Amino acid sequence: MSSPRNNSSDRRRPGTVSIRDVAQRAGVSIATVSRTVNRIPTVNPELAERVWKAIEEVGYLPNTQARALVSGRSHMLGLIVSEITNPFFPELIQEFESLAVAQGYEVLIGSTNYDPVRTESLLRRLLQRNVDGVAIMTFGIEEDLVQKLVEREFPLVFVDAGPDLPNIQVLKVDYAEGIRQGVQHLAALGHRNIAFISGPLSQRSPNARREAFLKSMAELGLRVPPEHLVEGNHTMESGIVAMEKLIALETLPTAVMCSNDMTAIGALHALYRTTHKVPEDISVVGFDDIHLAQFMLPPLTTVQMSCKDLASAAVESLRACIEADQSKSQRKEWPIPTRLVVRQSTAFPRGSLPARVATASGRQSA
Amino acid sequence: MSSPRNNSSDRRRPGTVSIRDVAQRAGVSIATVSRTVNRIPTVNPELAERVWKAIEEVGYLPNTQARALVSGRSHMLGLIVSEITNPFFPELIQEFESLAVAQGYEVLIGSTNYDPVRTESLLRRLLQRNVDGVAIMTFGIEEDLVQKLVEREFPLVFVDAGPDLPNIQVLKVDYAEGIRQGVQHLAALGHRNIAFISGPLSQRSPNARREAFLKSMAELGLRVPPEHLVEGNHTMESGIVAMEKLIALETLPTAVMCSNDMTAIGALHALYRTTHKVPEDISVVGFDDIHLAQFMLPPLTTVQMSCKDLASAAVESLRACIEADQSKSQRKEWPIPTRLVVRQSTAFPRGSLPARVATASGRQSA
DNA sequence: AGCAGAAAGGGAAACGCTTTCTATAATCCC
DNA sequence: GGGATTATAGAAAGCGTTTCCCTTTCTGCT
Structure with missing residues (x-):
């Protein structure tokens, strides 16, 4: 009892049990306990069982810090x-x-x-x-x-x-593929004036997304005037602001792609507040496919990045x-990989065939 | 150099420097380094400075695990x-x-x-x-x-x-206060039929919220028929389902309080999809005041829990x-504390005075 | 001058564990 | 049956800190 290092000693937090307590209880050395816990095969199965039992009885949890320190x-x-x-x-x-x-x-x-x-x-x-x-x-x-x-x-x-x-x-991340799918989807519906709300361009990935958009547009021979490229910062608030800028233009684009879903959700809000209807008046495409996207009104067409x-x-x-x-x-x-998920925020541009025929607008009661 | 424990030795991750390296560099013992780092006042200021310099030079970061182990x-x-x-x-x-x-x-x-x-x-x-x-x-x-x-x-x-x-x-959490404010706000607007969408009642806090609602209603002498108490699980999906249940009733309540904001958002969606207008047809109150709440359409009246x-x-x-x-x-x-934040998802019940007079519906363009 | 007490730094133990090294007992082969 | 090999368990050396204790050097006091 007067050993210099007796177990369950002095000022440790009460209830803390160390490898020594287990060793004592099982009547083995701490080395054996350690080996047992780490399932080193050289320990005799019967002994191991005794050790496990002791571990159970004293409620031993190995101390991760100590482990980390030595390993x-x-x-x-x-x-x-x-x-x-x-x-x-x-x-x-x-x-x-x-x-x-x-x-x-x-x-x-x-x-x-x-x-x-x-x-x-x-x-x-x-x-x-x-x-x-x-x-x-x-x-x-x-x-x-x-x-x-x-x-x-x-x-x-x-x-x-x-x-x-x-x-x-x-x-x-293969931005190119998903964004191209998005652009082509819009183009296929008949859109020619497609705007893009980007993320903060000081960062790499928002830039890559924007480049992918421009490239996809160029592939189709579609021009993107500078006022159709507006910079946001990936928050909902910035989506609202950016969309308001687009709305203030002389001619509203017929579709908007956004650098992420929160931006798209902001855009949706800005449009709603100004009584523009999505997708009848303008189509919106997001990026990320967050959980919320499918619950938007209308459910958001977006590029999925899993x-x-x-x-x-x-x-x-x-x-x-x-x-x-x-x-x-x-x-x-x-x-x-990325890929487009088509929901109901995209449709024919106004003036083409009635949108409702081709895509459910999602605004009717179920 | 053949000391059994030379510094920056064997198989440590390259670049890792220990207290010993600092000690050697500063020509002091590790105890002094430790004291310096921990700003123990008994170390001579000049020495301390030398130690800090050495720390800087070798790029020493104390090892948190070791610290944790001993302390x-x-x-x-x-x-x-x-x-x-x-x-x-x-x-x-x-x-x-x-x-x-x-x-x-x-x-x-x-x-x-x-x-x-x-x-x-x-x-x-x-x-x-x-x-x-x-x-x-x-x-x-x-x-x-x-x-x-x-x-x-x-x-x-x-x-x-x-x-x-x-x-x-x-x-x-003082649910009672915020929820009472919510109920009284609705009652003051003229609502008598107020439903409640709760969280999972197996848990304590959702229960407390529900109780607070019932108590507040009782205080005003308002009856809550059982079909106006529906249980959700605090997700948006469950809000949708719960609201659909209420919509299916013979008489729609004129207001709904929800156990959290996500539920309220789900309820908003369900109402929107069934062409019910908020707040004209039905008022909705949430709980939590998450960031998203103010961006709902209409902005959500909710009980704030900071x-x-x-x-x-x-x-x-x-x-x-x-x-x-x-x-x-x-x-x-x-x-x-909790408190009500009034936004635009609540108004007079249909049939009373025109709602628009008293509360902005928030649906007009800015 | 001589000694008590303070100031300040070093040595070494301890924290709880892993792992190497060593010791013992059991097994094997000719 | 004896030496060599093989299983298995214990002793002990760290891992990088903190901290207790001790030594040394001063300062101050009689």
């Missing part, structure tokens, strides 16, 4: 998003988290709110917490900032583009990177 | 919410996180999705990660489950009600609990 792996992943209040991201977080947990990782979440200062301190905090890897799913980030912080080989996954360092993976795909590629690439046995896993790119 | 504090807080995809919760998470970070805590987030199994494993994971405290902001949880897991004195904060254990704090209040009470109570020097901080209750 060098924290089994935590960082997840950085742009804005947690944009509904796209909670959906992404949910997927990411459940995949990560299934692989035995915990997730530390951070939202940059588009603020470089916040972003930097966020990343620093994550590094200090010894996360095993970070997914930066912000659709645009100051790269030098990252580069500065992560000179060491550190598992990192970006969306669209990242610095060219070892261990850095990139999820390449968070499932995004999340699973992110988790998978990080895991591969982390668990790779020093075999330098080459920087790898993971393609993320 | 017994992980400086992490758990935050459990019902459903991260319900927009109320990201708003709450954001507030909670920024307050926690300001206090030097990191946040581990979990979403139960109303699944007791998930909840249990979630809580277990958090305990295993040695979080210093957990905020269970789920508006309803199986209490025995918690009781079982948290027999030890462990800082925990609940919404509405929790088991009566030491170190357990409760945020008492996430700021909720988050700051949660963080503050946990912090107090954690940092209390064993002085048994009595179980404390923290009141959270």
Whole structure:
């Protein structure tokens, strides 16, 4: 009882039981307990059983910090998003988290709110917490900032583009395909005047979306006057403002594509408030396919970018990177497909054939 | 160089620098470095400066795991919410996180999705990660489950009600006040037939909201027939379904209160699809005042429960609990006020004075 | 001058675990 | 049956910190 290191001692939080308590209870050494817990095959099955029983009895939970300290792996992943209040991201977080947990990782979440200062301190905090890897799913980030912080080989996954360092993976979203489908869908309905409300052009991904739009239009020989390209910031409010700008033009475009769904929802609101009817007066297409999109009035036609795909590629690439046995896993790119989901916010432009014939407007009672 | 423990040694992740590297560089012992970092006043200012310089030069970041191991504090807080995809919760998470970070805590987030199994494993994971405290902001949880897991004195904060254990704090949301304001607002407009769409009644908080509604109605001598009380589950989908049930009744109530905003938004959709006009045909009141509420069509009248209040009470109570020097901080209750925010989804019932006179319907162009 | 007490830095233990190394007992082969 | 091999368990060395305790050097007082 006077051993210098007796178990269940001094000032630990009451109820905390350590590996020593289990060892004592089972009458084995702590090494054996550790091996049992980690299912190392060299431990005698009978002994193992005794250990498990002891674990059960004393209610032992291995201390993750201690584990992390000795193994060098924290089994935590960082997840950085742009804005947690944009509904796209909670959906992404949910997927990411459940995949990560299934692989035995915990997730530390951070939202940059588009603020470089916040972003930097966020990343620093994550590094200090010894996360095993970070997914930066912000659709645009100051790269030098990252580069500065992560000179060491550190598992990192970006969306669209990242610095060219070892261990850095990139999820390449195929904006071109989904957006082309959207443009072609509108063109097929007869639209010629299609406007685009972009995200913040200081960032990479919003730019890529806009480029994809312009390219798709060019392919069809459709001109896009500069006043039909308005910049927003991916929030609903900015969608409202942007749409109001378009409404103020002499000639309203007959269709609008938006860089994300929240923008499209804002656009819908602006149109509704000014008694423009969607899709009769103007068609609207979003991007992301968030859950809310199908519940809009009318249900929103949008380009789907599956968070499932995004999340699973992110988790998978990080895991591969982390668990790779020093075999330098080459920087790898993971393609993320996109595709158009046609709902009821798009129809023939006014003046062509009656819209109702071709697409349900969704405004009648069921 | 052949010392058994030379710095920047073997298989640590390249770039990782420990307290020893700093000590060597500054020509002091690791104890001094530690004291410097922790700003213990007994270290000579000149020496401290040398140490800080060395820290800067080698790029030292203290290892949080090691710190946690020895100090017994992980400086992490758990935050459990019902459903991260319900927009109320990201708003709450954001507030909670920024307050926690300001206090030097990191946040581990979990979403139960109303699944007791998930909840249990979630809580277990958090305990295993040695979080210093957990905020269970789920508006309803199986209490025995918690009781079982948290027999030890462990800082925990609940919404509405929790088991009566030491170190357990409760945020008492004053549903009565906000809901009474809502009911009285409707009654003052002339409504007599007011329906209520509740949340899942298996949980505590939805129940409290419903009770508050019934009580407020009773105070005014207003009867609530059973068919005007319909149960949902706080999702938009359930709001749609619930509203459809009300619409199918022989006589539509003239107003509906909802247990949360997502339900109200669902109700709005159901009404819109069946060509009922809000607020002319029927008034709708929500609860929570999520960001989206003001962007509904019409902007939603709702009872505000400030996430700021909720988050700051949660963080503050946990912090107090954690940092209390064993002085048994009595179980404390923290009141959270609620209040009605009148927007444009409520008006005189049809048949009374013209609604437009008294309340802007918000449907005209600005 | 001599000593008490303070100031300040270093040595080393401890936190709870993993893992290597070593010791013992059991098994094998000729 | 004896030496060599193979299973299996324990001892102990860390992992990177904090902190207790001790030593050394001063300062001040009689």
